[in-house]
Amino acid sequence: MPASAGSRKRGRLRSKLGVPDPLRRRWRAVPAPLRRPVLPVLVLVLAVLYPYYRGHLFKIPVLGTFPAMNTAVIMTVFAMMAVGLNIVVGYAGLLDLGYVAFYAMGAYTAAWFASPQFAAHNFTFGAVGVSPGVPGFHVSIWLLLILAGVFTAFVGVLIGLPTLRLRGDYLAIVTLGFGEIMPQIAKNGDNLFGTGFNLTGGPQGITPIDPPGFGSWIHRHVNALPDNYIAATNFDKLFFWTGLGLLLITVFCAVRLRDSRLGRAWVAIREDEIAAAAMGVPLMRTKTWAYATGAFFGGVAGCFYASYKTATFPDDFFFNISVFILCMVILGGMGNVWGVIVGACFLAYLDTEGIGNIGGWINEHFSGDSPKWAHVWASPIDIAKYSFGIYGMIILIVMLFRPQGLIPSARRQREFEEGVHDEPLYDASA
Amino acid sequence: MRKRLLIGVVAAVAGTLALVAGSYASGEKSARPSARGVLPAGSCAPVYYGPRYGQGRGGPKYIIASDLPMQGANRPQTTQMVAAIKYILAGRKFKAGKYTIGYQACDDSTAETGKWNSAKCTDNGRSYADDRSVIGVIGTFNSGCAKLIIPILNRAPGGAVGMVSPSNTGVGLTVSGLGANPGEPDIYYPTHKRNYIRVVTRDDIQGPAGALLAKSLKIKKVFILEDKEVYGHGVSTTFETAAKKLGLTVTGREAWDPKASSYEPLATRIKQAGANGVYLGGIICNNGTKLVKDLRSVLGTGVKIIGPDGWTPFSSLISGAGSAAQGMYVTVPGAPPESLKGAGAKFVKAFKKTQGGKSLASYVAYAAQSAVVLLDAIKRSNGSRSSVTAQLFKTNVKNGIVGSFKIDKNGDTNLAGITAYIIKGNDGKAIKAFYPTKKLTGR
């Protein structure tokens, strides 16, 4: 489809929306620097105030109530990871099927330095909410968020150095391999190579992990900042706002990076690697940066999530999570931060609450409980069981009909419509 | 373009049809009544209470919740456990003393792994803590999940929420020392007040009981296989320690990979180690039946295989492993549903009728006993969370479903009997009960 057809279609769509012309014209007249941030700021305000008006919202048909606070926290965590993965997949065009490894690394960083895991040592630095007499390293979660990011980025570089010169599907497979090895190391890490050294707690995982908090001194002076999150009565709100703050930082970095020299180099590599190299873009360094940046945010998100969950287990990091995050990026629109956030929030909600609610609704109306349908659909079906089949369906349908995603980046859309200088799968004439 | 659309629509429709048709074929039934509950509908079934289910009118004053993995290989067992709790509650006309009680069955597993999931456990725990109508929790099924929920409920606003577990055997949940990790169990109780009891015996009793069984079977050299999960790891460790104390030689300890396609090489290694007994610390849903088949085919019938209660229900073991399961030994805490006496026998007989006469999984009686213990504690309480929790520790059951027992200050039961079974024909035959001494358990 030529590019002009796409813009024509969009024009038609816009005229259908029914915004009166004079209003639109006046809105256009507002200078762009003022106009552009309106929508993001509005969304941000709505998000920050969400805990207050959540209880007063209407019920969505089929889906039921709006996401609970627990779900909202998970949504921010996955949005963070999706934005991170978007840097690798969306910006630089490198398919990473092992993103879960970075998430795991971040979670274990939190677990090592903020739990009783290394009971032989006793070291406390700014940690809160640690019961007296509990041994082990206890470093403030705020510091660990940064440490986890840096450590994960470092591992990302280590993995990236030998593998990033591979292209496309081979890279995907190698990252998949790392994604499979990492949980196994976590699982066998309670007695690493028979040395008796307990690194990861093995199948028992590491628990409990300290909560974030501001300490009693700050709490005494600024009452709104709690001593430690878990002891506070509104801990879910606190975690939600913290997650939102982290997400905000992530988005800020992602957007700034996209518009930077490095970001343009990523796009250049994605569109035509050979041309980019010919133009003097250092391929390996640029790719490694993409990998490290993506890994950084995965690590931060993992660390925060581990602290929220108060534990980390090797079973949390299996391959499907990587695909799940990838699905968010694809659904939202590869390369577009806003689209990716929408995709992440939607899928994270679907996974934690939505599918269960839909299943409940379907069974309520069509299964044996409702006499009208009893003869057709005798036994209720468990929709949640098929969640990954549903995600597969989402990937398939999006790739076939709207490969640019729900909210595409303009540039990505053109690539999908006009093709890129990448070898297509097979180019036979039909 | 249109053609592409057509293909996609056809694909989507075909896929959906296949899923629906498939779920018909598998014939699984999930009991999900239609009314929406108080706890999140995503993981909890609606409230079991009210006119629709017989007794009671309006809403219940309090909710009790159960936290079990309702998906995956445990599903047959956990659905029976939920049914047993409902049976007990309905039998008491949804009342505990002067309080009306409703019940919600919550799920801590995800379908894609078919096992408990840490995120789900934490989420559930927070929901219970937040919802002031939740007065007590029956669960969890898995010790790993309990580690997450106990501290959350311990710090719950409005007082610690009491938990009664029908099946957690992990040592560190209640006591320190052998089999527990450093810092356990205090790290789970940040308020320093206990809120967790269990009606089932710990792993540090079951492991040694397995060792006693091995000794009584004249096993000299034993090889230990574990599935690298919380439960399998714990029970293997306590078995190993006790076996060494009893003078058995442990010729090796290895993990089995649930995803492996064959265990014959592993069995060769055991054969080479010269073991005449193998202890399988793990659960049957980790490809256990294939493991038993391959061990038998390489080691022959001369080598004795012992497993803990993770190898129940016997029906799955026998149907899955076929003739290879014959002659395998399984230890189960307490008495099996079929050989319960007194109140237990009465319960089993009556409850079995509601289940269409199907044989009961091994933890069903414990689930029912947990419900009784919790309801009795609520009855004795003043209606606050902390008073229910305090009452749980004063539990003293006489002629209960699983026998007469007391709960000590750690929250453990004093029922220490472990029954050993041998698989014969289509069922397990109880051969002997073991009572490991303090010398073996280290406590």
Place this chain on the structure above:
Amino acid sequence: MVAEARRPPFTWLSGRSLPSVVPLIGLLLVLLVLVWLGINLYKTPADFFTVLLFGLTNGAVYGLIALGYTLVYGILELINFAHGDVFMMGGMITATFVTSVFSLHDYPSATSLWPAVLVTLAVAMAGCALLNATVERIAYRPLRHAPRLAPLLTAIAMSFIIQNIGLAWKGPAYVSTPPVLSRGTIFSLGGVTYTWNKLIVLLITVPVLLGLVWLVQRTRQGKAMRAAAQDRDAAAMMGINVNRTISFTFLIAGALAGAAGLLYVLYFTNIRFDSGFQIGLIAFTAAVLGGIGNLTGAVLGAVLIGLIQAFNEGLSWHAPGSSWTQSIVFSILILILVFRPEGLLGEQTPEGA
């Protein structure tokens, strides 16, 4: 395919010296493994050969699956993630036929076994061939001009969808079948016994490989496949119906997956809805190890992977043990992709140039 002018790897790291070190490290690793095997052989010869036979047989089963991957990759350069799951469906069909349709019991007589096996084989091969061709039609063909990542993503999507169909059909537990292949001894030498069920696996895998090689090398259709693999545009100009050739390739690969599913269930006697994904990854590793696109290489790689797995789990002198098997297999995959992407028998591919 365009030959790519690209700078040699690692130049920005340490100049040109590294690539010459790489084969040396690889050689050293292989040597270490050989020494380890030698010591184990010396210490426990009987067990060594028993384990070797196990590994050989397991490898032969993986080989059938690996052939499917390599066939599709050879023509499309696409990793068909759904292949493992098509194989799983073949296994499920077999399990259904063995237990429900023919209700076979432990070690049935030859007269009741072989007709049942042949019927099941036909159904499983036909079913999987159709399924695989449908996957191609739905998920890959519409994306022919899309960037290369697109079909890879739909392949993963199809893999999940087929897994869920298996889950819906058979539930989340392992599906177990009675052992029907005879475990009677063929020969027994110094404590090493070779049984019939192992021989049957080889008796199926080897002819299939030979038949496939014949098909690709000697027949008209095979010539079309090779032409399409080399240059699709030129092949189309020469009057080859590329679409049909690709469909044919998927049909053959699917039939292979069906046969592999049958063999897997008959030999290993159990399967689960997600077995296909796991074993598919192992088979894919095997295909990469042997040189993806190379039929003989796929089987060779599979046998090697089978042996490595078995030695790791079965030998007792300093073997990492079964808790590390997955990691070892995937490490091999990564090492091969990084250091020798063309595999043992493959030709130089642009991916690794």
